[in-house]
Amino acid sequence: MPELPEVEAARLELEAGALGRRITSVDDHDTFVCRPHAPGELADALTGTTLTSAHRRGKSMWVDTDRGPVLGLHLGMAGRIAIDEEPDHWDRFAVGFADGGRMALRDKRRLSRAILDPDLSSLGPDAAEVSRGEFAQRVRRGRGPLKARLLDQSVVAGVGNLLADETLWRARLSPLLPASELRDDQAHALWRALRAATRDAIRMGGVHTGRLIVDRRHNRTCPRCGAELLRATVGGRTTFWCSREQAA
DNA sequence: ACCTATGTTGATAC
DNA sequence: GGTATCAACATAGG
DSSP: OOSHHHHHHHHHHHHHHTTTOBEEEEEOOOTTTTTTSOTTHHHHHHTTOBEEEEEEETTEEEEEETTSOEEEEEOTTTOEEEESOOOOTTEEEEEEETTSOEEEEEOTTOOOEEEESOOOTTOOOBTTTOOHHHHHHHHHSOOSBHHHHHHOTTTSBSOOHHHHHHHHHHHTOOTTSBGGGOOHHHHHHHHHHHHHHHHHHHHHTSGGGOHHHHHHHHTOBOTTTOOBEEEEEETTEEEEEETTTTOO
């Protein structure tokens, strides 16, 4: 489930439940989730430290420790944070605290990541924070279809497949529109739609609460005008959009 | 059973 | 270098 809104919820869980607790054990045996680290590297760096703050940019999270090393966490496609829950078969990485509790990265699909001192240099500005001017400039820089630009984490960080469709639908823009040809008013509308869709998803509890997302499976009609929804692969992902309001 | 789909991202090929 | 495709993982559904 994790796009920006879900990751922000996970960050808040870390902030509320994991900070200030001293780590006394680390399970980093999953060499795929913990790549490129060898087993024990995360344990050596983190054991004895206390988590001090939890941050997020786009879909990437990182947690600072009182002794320097930074723990990077990414939820991948199906990961979530489990704090003080019973150990589970799907826990891919976990730390145990001195008070007996634990924090786990739980993920059936193993596409999540736990990594020391993560490199975030290729991430664009956070989708919930980016300014109107910077967004317009960055999104127009590329040549591909608009949706592909939104999904590119180096353009703006945090937009996934569902949030991209919801944002384009709110802005009444076609996902196929060449990004470099966006007019100023279109870029502005897209920026406003992105911020509104992101904020609403955070408030409502996730990207699945989006109006287009809710309806796309059911009636496959536009929740606003009732016209048929189109479906195609755009930017490598399944895409739904309104045949009337989002005409190219 | 087999094929497709799935919230992401990285490596690879043009 | 930007852009597109495929693979990585595991499960669910038609």
